Amino acid sequence: MPVAARAQQSTTPVIGFLGNSSANEYAYLLAALRKGLSEAGYVEGQNLAIEYRWADDRSDRLPALAADLVSRHVAVIMTSGGTPPAFAAKAATSTIPIVFAFGSDPVKTGLVATINRPGGNITGVSFITTALGTKRLELLHELLPKAATVGILVNPKNRQAKAISKDLQDGARTLGLVSHFMPVNSERDFEPAFATLVGKRVNAILIAPDQLFNAGRRKLISLAMRHALPTIFIQRQFVVDGGLLSYGPSLTDSYRQAGLYIARILKGAKPADLPILLPTKFELAINLKTAKALRLTVPPMLLTRADLVIE
Numbered sequence: 001m002p003v004a005a006r007a008q009q010s011t012t013p014v015i016g017f018l019g020n021s022s023a024n025e026y027a028y029l030l031a032a033l034r035k036g037l038s039e040a041g042y043v044e045g046q047n048l049a050i051e052y053r054w055a056d057d058r059s060d061r062l063p064a065l066a067a068d069l070v071s072r073h074v075a076v077i078m079t080s081g082g083t084p085p086a087f088a089a090k091a092a093t094s095t096i097p098i099v100f101a102f103g104s105d106p107v108k109t110g111l112v113a114t115i116n117r118p119g120g121n122i123t124g125v126s127f128i129t130t131a132l133g134t135k136r137l138e139l140l141h142e143l144l145p146k147a148a149t150v151g152i153l154v155n156p157k158n159r160q161a162k163a164i165s166k167d168l169q170d171g172a173r174t175l176g177l178v179s180h181f182m183p184v185n186s187e188r189d190f191e192p193a194f195a196t197l198v199g200k201r202v203n204a205i206l207i208a209p210d211q212l213f214n215a216g217r218r219k220l221i222s223l224a225m226r227h228a229l230p231t232i233f234i235q236r237q238f239v240v241d242g243g244l245l246s247y248g249p250s251l252t253d254s255y256r257q258a259g260l261y262i263a264r265i266l267k268g269a270k271p272a273d274l275p276i277l278l279p280t281k282f283e284l285a286i287n288l289k290t291a292k293a294l295r296l297t298v299p300p301m302l303l304t305r306a307d308l309v310i311e
Contacts, residue, residue: 013042013076013266014049016069016096018089020062020081021215022054028237029080029101032252036259042266055085057215062088070096076262079124080255082211083109083159090122097271100124101258103209103234106276109159115276123271125258127249127279132234133164133208134171136247139284140204140232141175142302143245147204149178151197151229153220155210156183164208187216194223205231207238209248217241230294236308239285244294249279283307 019026034044042048051074053065066088069077077093079085079100086100090111098121100106106126112118141147152168154161165181172179180200182193197205207213207220217233221243224231233239233246257277265271285308291298303309 012047012049014051014072014074015262016072016074016077017050017052018062018066018069018077018079018085019052019054020057020059020085020211022056023052025215026080029251029255032255033078033259036256036261037263038259039256040260040263040267042263055081057212059084063091066092076265078258078262081214083111084211086111086122086124090120094121096121097265098122098124099258099262099265099271101127101255103127104158104160108163112276115278117272118274118276119272121271123261123274123276125254125261125277125279127251127254132248133168133206134174136206136232136234137168137171137175137177139245139247139302140206140230141177142299143296144204144230147177147230149180149200149202149204151180151182151193151200151202151205152208153182153184153193153205153213154208155185155212157185157212158208158210168206168208184212186212187219190216190219190223194227194229198227198229202229205229207231207233209234217243225290225293228294230296236283236285239287239290239308239310242287242290244287244290244296246283246285248283250281250283253281254279286310 044050055061062085070093076097077089079089082102083104089098101124106112112122154165169179180202184193217238218241221241230244233243234248235251236246239246284306286298286306287310
């Protein structure tokens with residue numbers, strides 16, 4: 001290798017990307033991450049390299065994958081897919097900067113000290129999707145004003161499962177809805193959960209925030225359609241893939257912001273001095289094709305507020 005080429009290679013920063021799912025599932029978010037990096041002057045394959053490590057929805061693999069990235073002396077570790085990758089990276093290194101992206105409260109989960117001063121070697125973006133349960137119930141109620149019973153899928157392994165469930169239980173009670181919670185630990189539980197809720201004659205379903213549901217979104221959408229159950233999800237990608245309704249922060253904007261944060265760290269900023277970024281852009285998405293298939297009429301006022309309408 002020519003001396004100039006070796007010199008360029010040695011000065012090219014390397015990011016380690018630790019994902020809980022798969023590259024295919026996160027393609028649109030990786031594009032948003034690269035967009036943020038490029039806005040700050042870093043282009044993968046030109047003046048930046050990214051080492052990807054995917055757990056393929058097996059969280060038990062994360063510690064070894066994190067340790068591998070640390071052994072390669074990457075400049076920054078980016079974690080994606082819930083809190084498990086972030087905690088795996090935190091356990092693997094106290095010196096390499098870590099930038100996370102997930103939907104839980106990073107303070108309540110114990111990952112960082114405070115939002116404004118995270119401390120240590122960790123910062124990132126929190127979508128705070130776990131705090132929007134009541135809003136999603138309100139939207140579901142607006143779409144289906146005569147609905148009396150709602151089924152709710154929750155992963156009990158989620159670090160904030162109790163807080164999520166309490167928020168949804170209180171929200172359902174306020175709206176006069178009867179709520180049936182179904183614990184779902186893996187994709188194998190999806191079909192039995194839907195079958196049980198059909199037996200309870202629920203009028204609609206809400207999918208709570210969790211990486212398990214993100215990874216299995218196509219199966220959840222298929223089950224909702226098979227059982228003709230109006231379902232609200234946490235992000236627009238569910239609606240793009242055929243789901244009926246979603247409300248949540250813009251994940252693409254959040255990943256773009258994560259890219260900008262990584263760039264700042266590469267230029268010398270310390271994670272401890274970078275406040276946790278919270279979402280500023282929220283999206284309501286509606287799939288009218290799916291609504292038609294379910295024989296639903298979407299109220300005009302709901303449509304006018306939608307950020308994305310698929311016809």
